[in-house]
Amino acid sequence: MIEKLIFATGNKDKVREIKEILGAYCKNIVTMKEEGVDIDIEETGSSFEENALIKARAVWKKTGHLVMSDDSGLEIDYLNKEPGIYSSRYMGEDTSYHEKNKNLIDRLRGVPDEKRTARFVCAVAAIFPDGSEKVVRGVMEGRIGYEEIGENGFGYDPIFILPKYGKTTAELSPEIKNSQSHRGKALRAMEAEIEKYADSYGK
16 A cells, blocks of 8 residues: 555546545545645646656655656647647637637538547656656547537537547536546556555555
């Protein structure tokens, strides 16, 4: 059992999901702010993986504990994989997602279903107390719709359709969405790495 895992985020919803998946291996899972780490981290990487590692390394240097971080976003094939790693900053950080979604739909006007392919990507990085690093990726494939639909999600969820269900991720229940989500897939992939470390940690 690992004593503490610090997640480099201020998002408590992410931490709740992590606790559900990794709680069996870690006694205490906290955000960086709960750990007293209040630093601005500039995401200068050119990929989701690089940005996740940048955040994890910054917090690990301050704490030395097991640290995890994620970086995620939406890639739209027709738009050369925009907004990609700039998903949260697309059109400016203070721009509402309603405006961002409208802009993307407008840019895809006239584009048929088969060319509206897109995916949510999540990279999760972990840095262990011994300094070793591991990065995994989770992907949820879908396509972009023609309007915002659904109230359950946030961000780009109302325009992202999962063909398997014929609905946007904002229309799905949290249980179904989490079972399919890019972050859930990445966290489950990381689970095996955390389990291996926890086994060795306890010896």
